[in-house]
Amino acid sequence: MSSILTNTSAMVALQTLKGINASLTKAQDEIATGKSVASAKDNAAVWAISKVMEADVNGFKAISESLALGESTVAVARQASETVSDLLTDIKGKIVAAQEGNVDREKIQADIVALRDQINSVVNAAQFNGLNLVSGTEDVDILSSLDRKNDGTVSASNITVNRQDLTTSAGVLGTGTDLSANATLSAAAATNTGNTATITLAADADVSADAFEVTIGGATVSFSAGDITGDQDAAASAITNAINALGLVGVEASVASNVITLTSTRAFEDVSVGATKNGGATGVTLSATSIGERAETLTFSDTAAVNDGDGYQVTVGGTAYTYVAGKGETFEDVARGLKAAVDGGTIDGVSTQVAQNSSGQWELKIDNDSATSLSLARAGAADGTASGGLFGLGGIDVTTNAGAEAALGNIETLINNAIDASAAFGSAEGRIETQSDFISKLTDALQTGIGSLIDADMEAASARLQALQVQQQLGTQALSIANQAPQNILSLFR
Numbered sequence: 001m002s003s004i005l006t007n008t009s010a011m012v013a014l015q016t017l018k019g020i021n022a023s024l025t026k027a028q029d030e031i032a033t034g035k036s037v038a039s040a041k042d043n044a045a046v047w048a049i050s051k052v053m054e055a056d057v058n059g060f061k062a063i064s065e066s067l068a069l070g071e072s073t074v075a076v077a078r079q080a081s082e083t084v085s086d087l088l089t090d091i092k093g094k095i096v097a098a099q100e101g102n103v104d105r106e107k108i109q110a111d112i113v114a115l116r117d118q119i120n121s122v123v124n125a126a127q128f129n130g131l132n133l134v135s136g137t138e139d140v141d142i143l144s145s146l147d148r149k150n151d152g153t154v155s156a157s158n159i160t161v162n163r164q165d166l167t168t169s170a171g172v173l174g175t176g177t178d179l180s181a182n183a184t185l186s187a188a189a190a191t192n193t194g195n196t197a198t199i200t201l202a203a204d205a206d207v208s209a210d211a212f213e214v215t216i217g218g219a220t221v222s223f224s225a226g227d228i229t230g231d232q233d234a235a236a237s238a239i240t241n242a243i244n245a246l247g248l249v250g251v252e253a254s255v256a257s258n259v260i261t262l263t264s265t266r267a268f269e270d271v272s273v274g275a276t277k278n279g280g281a282t283g284v285t286l287s288a289t290s291i292g293e294r295a296e297t298l299t300f301s302d303t304a305a306v307n308d309g310d311g312y313q314v315t316v317g318g319t320a321y322t323y324v325a326g327k328g329e330t331f332e333d334v335a336r337g338l339k340a341a342v343d344g345g346t347i348d349g350v351s352t353q354v355a356q357n358s359s360g361q362w363e364l365k366i367d368n369d370s371a372t373s374l375s376l377a378r379a380g381a382a383d384g385t386a387s388g389g390l391f392g393l394g395g396i397d398v399t400t401n402a403g404a405e406a407a408l409g410n411i412e413t414l415i416n417n418a419i420d421a422s423a424a425f426g427s428a429e430g431r432i433e434t435q436s437d438f439i440s441k442l443t444d445a446l447q448t449g450i451g452s453l454i455d456a457d458m459e460a461a462s463a464r465l466q467a468l469q470v471q472q473q474l475g476t477q478a479l480s481i482a483n484q485a486p487q488n489i490l491s492l493f494r
Helices: 008-033 044-097 105-125 232-245 329-343 402-455 460-482 487-493
Strands: 140-148 153-163 183-185 193-201 213-216 219-223 250-258 259-265 271-277 283-284 296-300 312-315 320-326 349-356 362-367 375-383
Touching: 008 460, 044 105, 044 140, 044 283, 044 349, 044 402, 140 402, 153 375, 153 402, 193 219, 193 232, 193 271, 213 232, 219 232, 219 329, 232 250, 259 271, 271 283, 296 329, 296 375, 312 329, 312 362, 320 329, 329 362, 329 402
Parallel strands: none
Antiparallel strands: 140 153, 183 296, 193 259, 193 283, 213 219, 213 271, 250 259, 296 362, 312 320, 312 375, 349 362
16 A cells, blocks of 8 residues: 555664664774774773773873883992902902011001992992982882782782891991890900810929920820830920920910910911820820810800890990991991991901800801900890991001901901892892883783774775665665655556
8 A cells, every 4th residue: 555644664774774873983983093892882891801801901000100210220229239249359358468477557557448439429329319229128019010809909019128228327326125145255364364174284203204295276285105204294384385395376385393284366267286195195184175265255155046126235344336237237237337346446466256155046156366354245225226237348558467357257257248139139129120021011902902892804894884885775775765666656547
């Protein structure tokens, strides 16, 4: 049935053309914007996901900048610590040269002072954007990542870079918890007297048929049968004279009747003792097989921990010497720091050494070779200001024999501190570089993922556009034909 009031065909053709035009508009928008999902109305779920990912990409770009800044800062610190290590090695060469007695130690000391000033200059200048990692003890956090969980919460991750203090600051003893119980002194004074051992010869009216052999500090005196005539007292006197004739440094022998007293004033060195009569122990009695070293000890606990700011102090002859531990240090560091402090005090006749005892405890040994006894005391307290990693550098003085000898041991500690700092900065710089590379790749992957979600397939969009244009032309013609259908009804009334 045909009707001049309702043109169904035209209505269908019009709706079809509208649909084609809508699809054509969408295809044109995709080509113009390059996106298949340009707004939330195109695909709300995909659009929301893409926006979250775009926000993460922007965040990671900021993180890349943070990592670049952090890497540069650490690189400056590493270069500085490596330079300091080289300069300390140069100082060691000067100290070794000063061990000879026939050199101009004043000129060598002047060179050491110049190198020390250069180290201070390097440490003070080693900053990037105002941040100096070779001064102070506080750690520095570098933003390294954004971590998004399944529930949508986001948290920041950091790479912590430990400062490596290479200053020469002395530190300040705190007023916190008393830590003196963690250090034990062997005596209240360091005396200048030596330690002794005795050799007692048994009563023997005639020793002419006897052979004697005495060893002390690796040296030996021996008498064959017939070398000594008389009784045990004569034998003791002959042996005493022979021991003194050896000229052993720091070792003397004295005699009273049949008892030989061996005295050692050697610092930090035990002296072995042995004696035989006719090849055996019968007829001689030893009070000890060795003479202990002459030194008092400050022994540190093998169970207590050392925290940042824990300070320890040793007083020698009324003068206090302090070392305050930094982060991550141990009692070995404390002992070596106190050694550097005491050595820097240049007390006449006083020398020091750091060692571990048989129980694994670290000890600071203090020897007194002066004319008088020196009082000793110790103290400890928490919450202090840490000493610098190169503490003791300013106290190096090679103008004297004692100073040159002490400096040789102390410079090794300083070199090791600088090397440890360089290694720590190198590891941190490598980690930051790895993280920076990962963030760059992760950002590219996220951008690729966003593109796969919302970017238009330009080849498909182009082909679809051409097809829709043809459909539009056909739809227009179909609508035109449908609109002409009522005209055919007029022919029925002619």
